[in-house]
Amino acid sequence: MPERLDLLQGTLDLLILKALSLGPLHGYGVLLRIGQISSQRLEIQQGSLYPALYRLEHQGLIASEWGESDNKRKAKYYRLTPSGRRQLRSEAEKWSEMAGLMASILSTTTEEI
């Protein structure tokens, strides 16, 4: 089993946006999608998902409506709004820039200074 990583502060919102950018999901579906695309290396405390969803909806980045799930149950589906899509793009850019910067700092050796 691969090693599990702790979630960095603030990354949950980004992960939710990413997960929803691939298609509308209900809450539990978001968890499953994140697990799937991270090859089960990220695990999210299930209860902590909802405040984040409500916060994103409050900010207008995602929208929700009640629908029917695969097993014919009522479920609340979330989808990305246009402003959520913009937010995802800019956050993703910032993230990869930061990640690149951190990687290059951490790989610096004595000879290079």
Place this chain on the structure above:
Amino acid sequence: MSIASRLRSWWRATRHASRMESDMDREMRAHMEARAADLTGRGIAPEEARRRAEMEFGPVAQTMEACRDARAANLVPSLVQDLAFGFRVLRKNPGFASIAVITLALGIGATTAVFSLVNSVLLRSLPYRNPDRLVYLFEPVPHITGVPLEAWGPFNADFYDWQSQSRSFSHLAIFTADSTNLAVNGTAIRVSSSRVTGEFFQTLGLAPELGRAISPDDDRPGSDNVAVISHALWQSQFGADPHVLGRQVLFNAKPRRIIGVMPAGFRFPHGAESFETAEAGGRATDVWVPLALSPKEKAMRDEGPGYAIGFLKPGVTLPRAQAEIAAMVASVDKLHPPFFQGATSLIRPFDAEITGGSRHALLTFLAAVLLVLLIASSNVASLVLARMHGRAREFSLRAALGASRGRLIRQLSTESLCLAGAGGLLGVLAAWLTIRLLVHFHAANIPRLDETSIDARVLLFALGTSLATVFLCGLFPAWPASRCNIHEVMKRSASRTVRGTASNLHRGLMIGQVALTFVLLAGSGLLIRSFLNLQAVHKGFLPAATVSVDIRLDARYNTPERQVAFFRRVIDETSRLPGVEAAAAANFLPLGGGQSLSAIEVEGYPFDDKTFFEQRDVSPAYFAAEGIPILEGRSFTGADTTGTQPVIIISRSFARRYFPGQSALGKKIHTTGHRVVVGVVGDVRQYSLETAPPMQFYVPLLQDGQWAANIVARTTISPDRLASDMRALVRNIDPAVAIGTVRTGSELVAAATAERRFETFLLTAFAAIGLFLSLVGLYALLSYSVEQRTAEIGVRMALGAQPASILRQVIAQGSTLALAGIALGFAAAWFAARSIASLLFEVKPTDAPTFLAVAALFCAVALAACYFPARRATQVDPIVSLRTE
């Protein structure tokens, strides 16, 4: 994430709270069921699967609370909670709460009252259609100086040129403001009247509430025997009779038919600032009649008895209209008599002309009252701050129990909101009462002042002011308090060492408050000095014990002989009344309003058309009746009448300037006829108390005759007695002539100083409120600091400190603050005083004695405010104080 989407989300969450709750519940239950189903699919027993799903999900109640917070659904319930708590806290501290509320009520009330004055006088638009397109048109002749702009109505023929040719105006009209005898049922009364041209009501865009307005068809000689009356006259003289139309009245002894009644509140032109003239009198027009100039009068280019107003066509700017009229004036300038050549035109917005003069004074009041508000807010802020120190333990406890900093600030701001809300309500009430009083006394001749009322804009202003004070006195002190350090507080409360007395912020507020108060006090000191200077000014006449009425004749008295006969009889009979020492007539009384300026030719000097002399037409006993000293020669006598040698009396300055070192008697002066100087009298401040008297001369009223005159009597009997005696006497001579307003000399002086008295009173009231507030603030700060130091003082007394030294120390603490504030305020006032220079009279804005006196007064009362807390400190019982903790 726009503000709008957040607000929408918050609104949904708040509005549909129960639906949101059930949705949340359903959603989380669905989540756990889905998880359980997944686990069952992996071969786990259903019972166990559900248990695991619930465990993995975590505490549901906390998650739901976090969701509510995320959507701000908690805002309203917790606000209500805060408000309730705030009220409880304030109710437990009635002393603090009532001082704070009263302070805020004073500040908000004074500010709201002054704002409502500004609102009704300067901001509220005039009750006419499109008042911003209404303008005044003047035709001044620049080389004739010393004549106020308002006196330059257009020359008749010029005006009719404009009316027929101008393309800038859709309507133009001229009107007069005068006063007339009106007989309704055989008894004549005096009313304020206006003669208007046909488009007057169209220009203002106002329709009568009954009947019709004056039309261009009425404005012709022969068909002009109509009148429009005011709502007030309709009620007082006709008992609001709906069949008043068609009734006959005698207007200056000439019958006219009533054709319309104007709506209540319409009273133009009387009451507008520019027309406070002797002829006008009164503050509201009662009767409008057609001007009906004859073709000959319309063609005059040297006469212009009326004022002109116009209504601009849509899209025409004021400069464009001005340019057009200026070109028209220039093209006919050659047709003016030589004296009036070089005439120009000036167009001014209507509202500025109506209230322009009061603008500066009102804005000064507004600035002063905002200082009062600032003082009140900072006073409450320092009270809140002092309490904050006392509540440090409460706050650290709440912080320790997990209250966030934002939560603490919110709690404190809601408490201030309660204070400001109560203060605001009381303040609006106080403002309402103040406005009632101000309007009732209507002391200051400020146009439109009596229309003052509290409207939506004033209420909005009061609300804004209250919210601003919440910010100033709640949030501002809450900031440092919310940052309290739990360790620090716990440590401090356990120790018994000397504590910090008051924070720097607290001391800073106090100094600022004292400085602002000083600025107000210095301003009111300067105004008081101006007022005293004005009271002490040498008027040149003795106003006490004089009573005057004005009388106006009508068209039946169309020869000088008839006029002279009438007035001579009135004067003779008045002077025979019991208790009357002397009675006389004059065209204008000192300070009674009205001005007559003439250029004259003096013997031995070339004619100078640039120098104007004040002319007065008076009857023989005038100088005795008004108490004006005769310095040389004689007064007029009954022998100076039509057909005898024309005579003239000149003022002292006139004699000194033109006949230095010699007697003026017997010199010749050419004015209306060649006259001989028969006397020299003292200078009189006729027109205004505030300007030095110009050169003056007098001609006999009973030599030339006059349409109107003021009868003045020096008497010991009451004004009311004299008025009723005179009314009977005049009615006996001619029942169609009414006597005008009865005024005593002291009333005329009071009216001439009313505006200054009003300004002085208002600013002094503000300064007094400011002084009171800052003394309360100083007292509260010292009391608080003595209370905080009870233990320390107890220890020192136990160790043998003398009460005197403790007294000195506390007083020194207070007076240091007061002195710092006074010094700062001194500097600020020194610069700020320049802005009220135009309101001062014979005092420099930087008048050192005033500043020093104000500083000394302030120091004295500040010492008194320090003394009481200091004496309390000396009465500390060491035993008791050591036990307090």
